Amino acid sequence: MRRIISVLIENEAGALSRVIGLFSQRSYNIESLTVAPTEDKTLSRLTITTSGDDKVLEQITKQLNKLIEVVKLVDLTDGPHVERELMLVKIKASGSARDEVKRTADIFRGQIVDVGVDLYTVQLAGTSDKLDAFLVAVDQGSVVEVVRSGISGIARGDRILTV
């Protein structure tokens, strides 16, 4: 089962390597990982997308909590939450395809953020499913390059992850 874990961690050199090391050392999956400092510069926030059965997930959260630099964590998938991923896609766009790419981007509420002679760069934000759907919707052969941010997430309502 797919899970999204949000982690507050001391913003210190080497802290991230302990998290990543833990996952590889104990053979846990990382599907995606995002990390950046929070409004409090002494803390970073990680969003880790992982998968496994309940037993594995319980171990993942316990082992993460055991890392000295991990301040707090929450499994977002335990409750209602918002998750978003950002994608930039470079797509061949010449001749009749130029309008088609634009139309598809509009349907997915994407924006064209760079325009070349034969290429558009489309920016898209949403759930991972929506980004997958866009890639299916555009002509497969026309996609030149894809970059995805991995998932960031936050709980809905008054569930707050803070120190």
Added chain:
Amino acid sequence: MAIEELSGAEMVIRTLSDEGIKYVFGYPGGAVLHIYDALFRQTEVEHILVRHEQAAAHAADGYARVSGKPGVCLATSGPGATNTITGIATAYMDSIPLVVITGQVPLNMIGEDAFQETDMIGVSRPIVKHSFLVRHARDIPSTIQKALYIATTGRPGPVVIDIPKDITAPNEKFPYERLKKVKLRSYNPLTKGHSGQIKKALQALLLAKKPIIYAGGGVIQGNASQELKDFAIELGVPVTNTLMGLGAFPGEHEQFVGMLGMHGTYEANLAMHNADYILAVGVRFDDRVTNNVKRFCPDALIVHIDIDPASISKTVQSHIPIVGSSAWVLREFKRMYTASDQQLDAGALKQWWAQINGWRARDCLAYNQPKTGVIKPQHVIQTLYKVTNGDAIVTSDVGQHQMFAALYYKYCRPRQWINSGGLGTMGFGLPAAMGAIYADPSASVACVTGEGSIQMNIQELSTCSQYSLPVKIINLNNEYLGMVKQWQDMNYGGRYASSTYQDSLPDFVKLVEAYGHVGIRVTRVEDLEDAMKECFALKDRLVFMDIKVDKDEHVYPMHIKDGAMRDMWLTKTERS
């Protein structure tokens, strides 16, 4: 009053001294020369020069296991640091409070593949509780304080402090300021257990007909032996200890059913398998205990007390977990039991003991020692037990001799049995014995080893002669890597792939004499006891007893692979 100014190197030593550290086991080299100079110019902290950095880590570890205080070792950058790795991993697996200080190349050279540069933080990352790279001399005192705090609290473990050479420079002085109290917002180990959980555990206990206490290293590390004894004796239930927990409950006590697990006693493993209530304290359901977890103790309700939440339900699902220090939880559990108006079902308990005593009658540790000639390794350990009045601190290496020492010496107190249980590190025994002597100079310290293991850190015989460390080395010499041979006998048709070196073993007596020690060779059982008495009578000398033992002996009982706790080989031909 003006704040004293010290160099980074001086701060290292002063902080250790101010934190109560008396001994540092180490080996000098380029990146730590400033620190060694600071060591030289003071008398508070004594340095013990080992012959290999791995031994420094094991000696500090042995010191910690015996004293209950943190062990500290010091090594230079690069190879000095990487040589400590096996020692760090050993301490990590057994949850031993160890602080490892390593030198590093100067800050501005980190990442340039400088001479003797290794990314020690990276290399040690998976086997430390935590690690620090110090970037400024001013941070040295607080970093050492934090390292000691992290190493010794919660579930203990090793902490690495990597110190670049330039920040220890003797001519750059900074105010020496320690933290009044160490506090980390991201690290607050629990002590008290949840009283609701203890109440649940008590209610279930009152219904139990076949209860057993399964206690491990957490009881020893958590200084909870007294609490364990008090509670177990009040309940009158059987107690088994893990390899790491031996001594947590007195080995000669009638309620003690012996060690459990792969080489556990018949009665301990059968009692576990048939139990309906297991009170697991400071244990981690290691694979060397459980055998196949799917077949583990099918009828038991499992109550698991541990200070580390991650140990709970990691391999075996626990029904009533209690996170907290073993001492606190056991005290509270006993208080609640005493306060409740109910007691264990005495009739059921009586039947349970009758069943256990039936298993005991199987006498699974029996062996046949002829009156003359060949020496059985089990007999050596029993003779050691007799000659030392059961009072010696026993360190061991890893292999058959370790299991014999665990099964045939009855440990009466915690911190008396010192071995590498989790990592299984050959070469641990001798340096650990050195550390044990510093922790308890009045004790007799015996290192039970084999001719394989002892050669993995035999260079420490030189350290022992430099510091006059009177270790008594009991070498069970069967001219084979005995445990490897046992597995090859049982699983590989007796094909002894690289498990012997009969023609190239050193003459151990001559070897130890070359280091200035006493060597005694024993080849016949009729000479054994007198020779061992002579060995222990030489109180101030290191004595190496090279004892030729039966080459074909196996360790029994032994779990049958993939079976349940109750499935064991009891001899080469009999199964449970």
